[in-house]
Amino acid sequence: MDSIDKKRSNAPANRRLKEGVERRATMTDIAREVGCSQATVSFVLNNAPGIRLSDETRRRVFETARRIGYDVPSAARTVESGRPGRGQHIAFLVDQLSTSPEAVQAIEGLSQAAQAAGGLVFVAQSRGDEETERDLVEAFVRQGATAIVYMTIFTREVKLPKILQDIDIPVLLLNCYAVGQAVPAVVPSEIAGGQRATHHLISKGHQRIATITGEVWMEAAQDRLKGYRRALATADIPFDDDLVFAGDWSASAGYEATRKILDLPEVPTAIFCQNDRMAIGCYEALKEAGYQIPRDMSVVGYDDEEIARHLHPQLTTSVLPHRAMGQWIAEQLADGQVEARYPLTKLECPLVERASVEKPRS
Known part of the structure; x- marks a missing residue:
């Protein structure tokens, strides 16, 4: 084989080598290898909330990304390893915000604990309207919420809105509890x-x-x-x-x-x-x-x-x-392992002794 033939036979390999040096691996490459859509790869690597994907699909996406040299975002690596990440975006949905100080106290407790861990809390009022609740939850999910806290002003059993049953991010209840205790909940004792x-x-x-x-x-x-x-x-x-x-x-x-x-x-x-x-x-x-x-x-x-x-x-x-209940919510999320089924947690109502009580007159 003369030198011209050698150059011709090596041309495809040279082009592949050149492409390997100059072109970085893309999500499209991962999708082709895994056999899924590029959107699915994006959901996995960007840790998109509210998307139901099998553990097997997630595992294959991560393995393929590492094998072909894709630069996996640090947040995705944290999720893959099972360690709780910083920067959580916690959505707080309450039926009434202004009728009493309890909601504000719960938000304060949650916000302080979340901010200490680098997270943020976003608050919305639904006034108990089902359509408003659905729209708010969908908006929170689109904006990248990593968890949703659902609160009612009056302590009571609630039927969990369907939208909260369908999303694939942690849902926790504050001052209320779901039928059958289907999700983690905290109420006063x-x-x-x-x-x-x-x-x-x-x-x-x-x-x-x-x-x-x-x-x-x-x-x-x-x-x-x-x-x-x-x-x-x-x-x-x-x-x-x-x-x-x-x-x-x-x-x-x-x-x-x-x-x-x-x-x-x-x-x-x-x-x-x-x-x-x-x-x-x-x-x-x-x-x-x-x-x-x-x-x-x-x-x-x-x-x-x-x-x-x-x-x-x-x-x-x-x-x-309520402040302690907000802190309790933050602690559950910080653990990174919110159970799908969780016993109802009741927090103590401490007595504050002041000057309005003394022994009865004989």
Whole structure:
């Protein structure tokens, strides 16, 4: 073979060598090798959320990318290795944002923990509208959300929106729980909170304790009342239905219920108001009737709102752990292994002792 023939026979190899030196591997090359679309390769290597792909497809894409020398993004390498990555984009969806401080506290707890790990939190309000929820979730997924937190203002069981059942990123519930506990959820331990508040009054020597409940259809009101009853039972104090007064969480309800309590033939020595706003009305009715707190009547609230520290005397109350629940959510995501099925987590409602409780007058 003469030199011309040698040059001709080596030409394809030379061209391939030249292409190998000058041209980098592309997603199209990976797709051709794996036998999938270029879009699928992009989804895998860019860790696109909300896309359901088999583990086998993901594995083949990564193996092929390494074999042909494709420069895999660092974020994708982190996902492949199973290590939690930095820079999570957490979507926070709540039904009502402005009706109470609880949502803001939960967002604060989640945001602080997420930002410490290099992540961001995006917040939206749905007002409980199904179409709005669907549109918001789709928008969050398109924008690259790595997890979605779904919160309700009132603690309750929820039917998980279908869009949240279909997406392929972690979904966690805050202040609510799904039917069958299908996804991780965290709520306040309301029964224990009501029991602890009532036990505190009992430990000070009170035996006749009235309580003003919230709206009875709400789980929080039901559970705080259960805690009240448990504390009485534990102390061998008979439950008296005449000492239970229905309220609606408002200061006006606390005021009206307290006036009824003071009209009882045997006035109790303590009142457990099942939220701080009703305790405000309770204070007003007591002072109007000439009662001094806590000398003549001890009062306990619930929620630990800002006003509790500014009442006179300062109100003994329980903390609703929404900030801690937000932090709990961040901790689950930081672990990188959010289970598809997870037991319901209940966080303690700590009692904050202030000046509104003392021993009853003999």
